[in-house]
Amino acid sequence: MSDTLPAPDVPAIPEADIVRVDPEANTDAGPHDVSMETMVELCKRRGIIFQSSEIYGGLRGAWDYGPLGVALKENVKAAWKRSMIQLRDDIVPIDASILMHPRVWEASGHVDVFTDPLVECRNCNQRFRADHLETDDDGSLICPNCGSHDFSAPRAFNLMFRTFVGPTEDTASQVWLRPETAQAMFVDFALVQLTSRQKVPFGIAQVGRSFRNEITPRNFIFRVREFEQMEMEFFVRPGTDDQWHGYWIAQRWNWYRDLGIRRENLRIRDHAKDELSHYSKGTVDVEYRFPFAWSELEGIANRTDFDLSRHSEFSGRDLSYFDAERDERYLPYVVEPAAGVDRATLAFLCDAYREEEAVSAKGKTERRVVLKLSHPLAPVKVAVLPLSRNEKLVPTAREVSAMLKPHWVSQYDDAGSIGKRYRRQDEVGTPFCVTVDFETVEADRAVTVRDRDTMQQERVGIDRLVSYLDDRLQLG
Numbered sequence: 001m002s003d004t005l006p007a008p009d010v011p012a013i014p015e016a017d018i019v020r021v022d023p024e025a026n027t028d029a030g031p032h033d034v035s036m037e038t039m040v041e042l043c044k045r046r047g048i049i050f051q052s053s054e055i056y057g058g059l060r061g062a063w064d065y066g067p068l069g070v071a072l073k074e075n076v077k078a079a080w081k082r083s084m085i086q087l088r089d090d091i092v093p094i095d096a097s098i099l100m101h102p103r104v105w106e107a108s109g110h111v112d113v114f115t116d117p118l119v120e121c122r123n124c125n126q127r128f129r130a131d132h133l134e135t136d137d138d139g140s141l142i143c144p145n146c147g148s149h150d151f152s153a154p155r156a157f158n159l160m161f162r163t164f165v166g167p168t169e170d171t172a173s174q175v176w177l178r179p180e181t182a183q184a185m186f187v188d189f190a191l192v193q194l195t196s197r198q199k200v201p202f203g204i205a206q207v208g209r210s211f212r213n214e215i216t217p218r219n220f221i222f223r224v225r226e227f228e229q230m231e232m233e234f235f236v237r238p239g240t241d242d243q244w245h246g247y248w249i250a251q252r253w254n255w256y257r258d259l260g261i262r263r264e265n266l267r268i269r270d271h272a273k274d275e276l277s278h279y280s281k282g283t284v285d286v287e288y289r290f291p292f293a294w295s296e297l298e299g300i301a302n303r304t305d306f307d308l309s310r311h312s313e314f315s316g317r318d319l320s321y322f323d324a325e326r327d328e329r330y331l332p333y334v335v336e337p338a339a340g341v342d343r344a345t346l347a348f349l350c351d352a353y354r355e356e357e358a359v360s361a362k363g364k365t366e367r368r369v370v371l372k373l374s375h376p377l378a379p380v381k382v383a384v385l386p387l388s389r390n391e392k393l394v395p396t397a398r399e400v401s402a403m404l405k406p407h408w409v410s411q412y413d414d415a416g417s418i419g420k421r422y423r424r425q426d427e428v429g430t431p432f433c434v435t436v437d438f439e440t441v442e443a444d445r446a447v448t449v450r451d452r453d454t455m456q457q458e459r460v461g462i463d464r465l466v467s468y469l470d471d472r473l474q475l476g
């Protein structure tokens, strides 16, 4: 980060309680509140996320989001768009096509260098990404499948999926499934700038699918072959890029913290010089302490003018910007926060998971699993639970449910004991449960509202319920 005074078009760096570590910081996760096995099992059991095409044995590196998973993932994306676009005047969205002109990927460098080192174990014939393998004392690779040290020489394996447009499968009709969303923001830069009448500094943001033919997909939705990204390219005047880089690091750190990630589980790791991508002048990773290791959630890179200059060169279009206030023309530099929707979702799930002792309605101590998701992320905000299926209770419970539906995603659940229903809602992170009982219909037209985290119960009049929940949901 630059220590010179900020130029006038650069904001102060937001306050943030950042933990910053060296490139070679230890990646050992240590003990976690949840193991990956438990998280995968919970997600499957509750229909949050499960293996794609499971009845056919599944497809490696592909996962499906079920009803609650869709809601959770939508909330992650909505929180990102709110912070990056809605609350600002200087960032505009696009939704670009996944298939792009093949020259895009030549200009970006992906055709030549978007590769991982592929090695094959000569003993069991399994293939691995060489830089993900353990080595022994003398540096030779160890096969995680059979323990052999006998590997083929590494070869550069391109991660882009290839396909063809139209009926002929030849090189002229070859296209790629985009491996990142970023390139559309560069290719569309001039048009978006002109039509949205934005002035540098400004950003273009996009949320969408990307595809990478990962050699070894692993760790549930952490490394998959089809995923979603939330990327934003922020175009700035050269010379202000370092300050903007610092700004976006703090801003993105605060986003994770505001949505509940605990400080001890988050850190900013600087990239070493030899780790930098071909386009980058400086990159940091936002890392999360996943149960398996500290790993990347998001990269925040200073991409310089690499992309705009390459696309100018390859397309023959001048992508420079005329800064009327300064009366100068330049190729903007770009600061890019690039996050993964699936990795962020996994981090929010892991961070929210707790196993606690709780006292049941009958005074018994029981174990409860609770997802303490922040309120904006919780897939279901409120559950309506009639004490029983008694016909006296049902009309009022249905009435309360219908009253809440226009405001929040809610669930009506009348199956099983009330204690079981509380546990079911705790397990998927529903912040509030509303119980309709005989007193509600016979005496006070009030319901019992139970708070997920404190398990405190409060009696609230039905006519006041929406504003009561609204106040509390805004808080978390």
Ligand code: ATP
Binding pocket: 180, 212, 214, 221, 222, 223, 224, 225, 227, 229, 296, 297, 298, 299, 338, 339, 340, 341, 342, 343, 344
């Ligand atoms: P890694 O080093 O883990 O392969 P990367 O540095 O190549 O990731 P970027 O190109 O910076 O990743 O992509 C930005 C973000 O997109 C990542 O921080 C991550 O959240 C997400 N992402 C990238 N590859 C995958 C993948 N295979 N599965 C899920 N998310 C991914």
